[in-house]
Amino acid sequence: MTTAPARSASEVLGKASSSHRLRDxxxxxxxxxxxxxxxxxxxxxxxxxxxxxxxxxxxSFLTNFPSAFPAKAGIQSAITGTLWLMGVxxxxxxxxxxxxxxxxxxxxxxxxxxxxxxxxxxxxxAAVPSIVYGILGLAYIVRGPLSLGRTVLAGGLTLSxxxxxxxxxxxxxxIRAVPxxxxxxxxxxxxxxxxxxxxxxxxxxxxxxxxxxxxxxSRAIGETAPLILVGAATFVAFNxxxxxxxxxxxxxxIFSWISQPNDxxxxxxxxxxxxxxxxxxxxxxxxxxxxxxxxxxx
Amino acid sequence: xxxxxxxxxxxxxxxxxxxxxxxRRIGEKLIAAALFCAAATSVIITIGIVVSLTxxxxxxxxxxxxxxxxxxxxxxxxxxxxxxxFGIRPLVQGTLIITGIALLVAIPLGIGTAAFLxxxxxPRVRKTVKPTLELLAGVxxxxxxxxxxxxxxxTVLNSILGLDVSVFNGLAGGLIVGVLIVPTIAxxxxxxxxxxxxxxxxxxxxxxxxxxxxxxRVVVPAALSGITAGIVLGASRAVGETMVVLIAAGQVPTTxxxxxxxxxxxxxxxxxxxxGDVPTGSTGYKAIFAVxxxxxxxxxxxxxxxxxxxxxxxxxxx
Numbered sequence: 001m002t003t004a005p006a007r008s009a010s011e012v013l014g015k016a017s018s019s020h021r022l023r024d025x026x027x028x029x030x031x032x033x034x035x036x037x038x039x040x041x042x043x044x045x046x047x048x049x050x051x052x053x054x055x056x057x058x059x060s061f062l063t064n065f066p067s068a069f070p071a072k073a074g075i076q077s078a079i080t081g082t083l084w085l086m087g088v089x090x091x092x093x094x095x096x097x098x099x100x101x102x103x104x105x106x107x108x109x110x111x112x113x114x115x116x117x118x119x120x121x122x123x124x125x126a127a128v129p130s131i132v133y134g135i136l137g138l139a140y141i142v143r144g145p146l147s148l149g150r151t152v153l154a155g156g157l158t159l160s161x162x163x164x165x166x167x168x169x170x171x172x173x174x175i176r177a178v179p180x181x182x183x184x185x186x187x188x189x190x191x192x193x194x195x196x197x198x199x200x201x202x203x204x205x206x207x208x209x210x211x212x213x214x215x216x217x218s219r220a221i222g223e224t225a226p227l228i229l230v231g232a233a234t235f236v237a238f239n240x241x242x243x244x245x246x247x248x249x250x251x252x253x254i255f256s257w258i259s260q261p262n263d264x265x266x267x268x269x270x271x272x273x274x275x276x277x278x279x280x281x282x283x284x285x286x287x288x289x290x291x292x293x294x295x296x297x298x
Numbered sequence: 299x300x301x302x303x304x305x306x307x308x309x310x311x312x313x314x315x316x317x318x319x320x321x322r323r324i325g326e327k328l329i330a331a332a333l334f335c336a337a338a339t340s341v342i343i344t345i346g347i348v349v350s351l352t353x354x355x356x357x358x359x360x361x362x363x364x365x366x367x368x369x370x371x372x373x374x375x376x377x378x379x380x381x382x383x384f385g386i387r388p389l390v391q392g393t394l395i396i397t398g399i400a401l402l403v404a405i406p407l408g409i410g411t412a413a414f415l416x417x418x419x420x421p422r423v424r425k426t427v428k429p430t431l432e433l434l435a436g437v438x439x440x441x442x443x444x445x446x447x448x449x450x451x452x453t454v455l456n457s458i459l460g461l462d463v464s465v466f467n468g469l470a471g472g473l474i475v476g477v478l479i480v481p482t483i484a485x486x487x488x489x490x491x492x493x494x495x496x497x498x499x500x501x502x503x504x505x506x507x508x509x510x511x512x513x514x515r516v517v518v519p520a521a522l523s524g525i526t527a528g529i530v531l532g533a534s535r536a537v538g539e540t541m542v543v544l545i546a547a548g549q550v551p552t553t554x555x556x557x558x559x560x561x562x563x564x565x566x567x568x569x570x571x572x573x574g575d576v577p578t579g580s581t582g583y584k585a586i587f588a589v590x591x592x593x594x595x596x597x598x599x600x601x602x603x604x605x606x607x608x609x610x611x612x613x614x615x616x
Contacts (some may be wrong), residue, residue: 038480066371254440
């Protein structure tokens with residue numbers, strides 16, 4: 001539909017349409033090549049890590065604790081640490097993120113200066129480097145006012161701060177996707193503002209909100225930089241016993257093994273990367289299924 | 299206020315018997331207040347970042363060993379030595395070199411990807427390429443660090459390209475960070491290109507332009523502010539990226555311009571120093587905050603520019 005007028009036009013203008021088309025063809029090829037570079041890098045990365053890591057994965061690797069001997073080292077405490085962090089992050093970001101999104105979509109009057117500040121502020125927070133949150137966590141959560149120490153709770157709170165803006169932004173999109181007629185219908189039937197939100201808008205937007213929450217959690221458990229500042233203890237040969245327990249996590253364990261000069265530890269890092277990627281793929285698959293299955297078309 | 303009118307105001311005396319006692323409106327106000335408090339938390343987080351960074355940065359500069367001019371202009375960064383030097387230039391330079399290399403890679407790849415997806419790709423191709431790019435964006439950066447150190451440097455740079463680089467080098471760090479920010483640039487740029495009105499394309503076709511000419515001379519210029527926003531946002535991510543450079547670029551603050559050598563960025567310094575248990579109040583601990591403050595300011599400026607550019611194209615076309 002688009003090439004036809006171009007061809008007839010070039011005939012009118014008397015241009016050589018064959019050279020035109022050749023240049024067009026090579027331009028498409030160039031764009032396709034540029035597009036494929038990043039995808040090829042991703043493929044090579046997955047294949048290379050798979051070759052290094054998959055042979056290392058065994059039951060004992062999954063159930064052993066970190067060790068000074070590569071053959072005995074495993075990731076049990078890293079997996080349980082990551083699960084604990086996921087729990088804390090979920091517990092913090094769901095209420096805080098959904099409430100913020102509801103306020104901005106349903107209550108905030110966009111012409112008020114304080115609401116504009118909140119909005120611009122969230123956009124900016126989303127792009128603050130995660131290591132800066134690590135510094136905040138070190139100064140105010142591990143030490144300083146909260147003084148929680150290098151604990152599961154401190155790590156989980158810091159990661160929650162990193163992903164909170166993403167939860168709010170995706171939550172707002174999910175709430176915005178509910179048509180105004182639903183809200184207006186509820187209000188017309190005599191519901192109060194909160195009744196309309198709680199009984200109509202929130203249930204309708206839950207699939208979208210849940211997708212955003214799951215994607216945020218998967219981002220949180222891959223974050224390494226803030227945990228380096230907050231967690232620090234990379235040799236933790238026990239599972240966390242509670243929120244006030246020291247911890248390690250998969251990305252921290254991976255980083256610590258990569259930092260070893262010994263090649264055998266680097267292979268273990270590759271194996272731990274595979275485990276981390278599998279967890280991320282499962283989380284993402286759940287998110288996509290949720291979105292496809294429960295998404296309502298209005 | 300609008301809801302007061304719709305929910306209870308219009309109902310008159312009957313409203314109370316139908317909707318229950320008016321006490322509920324206090325509940326409504328409480329809920330609104332609670333939601334506002336939740337939203338305001340994000341502002342408190344920002345204040346927390348600014349206050350914690352500024353506070354320790356000020357005590358850093360109050361230290362006898364540190365001067366503001368030495369910090370900004372000095373060419374030596376050795377904060378953990380017994381006779382420490384605090385010139386941030388090597389860290390800023392390392393950050394700039396690695397961000398520069400990353401942008402050299404990511405600008406053509408990102409814009410090419412955006413143009414391909416927006417102007418050429420069939421819906422089926424888009425449906426596979428876009429999720430794959432999201433997957434790329436979702437891979438933890440520590441994984442890219444592993445890849446840069448154990449595969450990209452030895453196999454691609456040394457064996458295939460024969461560049462004779464060090465085990466830790468800025469080039470591998472920069473190139474891999476470049477790949478990492480391609481999804482950022484591509485998705486913002488593609489949004490901008492898709493927002494270009496169809497009528498502009500049709501007008502150009504009517505004047506006899508080919509598809510390539512439409513893409514290059516109409517769509518790209520029309521979407522330029524969005525493309526710029528994507529590039530600036532990508533640059534901000536590259537400046538703030540920590541794990542790849544911490545793992546693959548080495549931790550040697552240097553003023554050498556040769557990217558084949560090890561170098562240290564601002565983020566890598568923060569990560570490397572924060573990893574060891576630096577005692578609170580030591581100058582090394584405060585240096586983390588001073589560098590973090592500089593990093594925060596740089597990324598804040600870049601983000602603000604990016605948001606401005608996005609707003610500009612939204613105003614023009616939407």
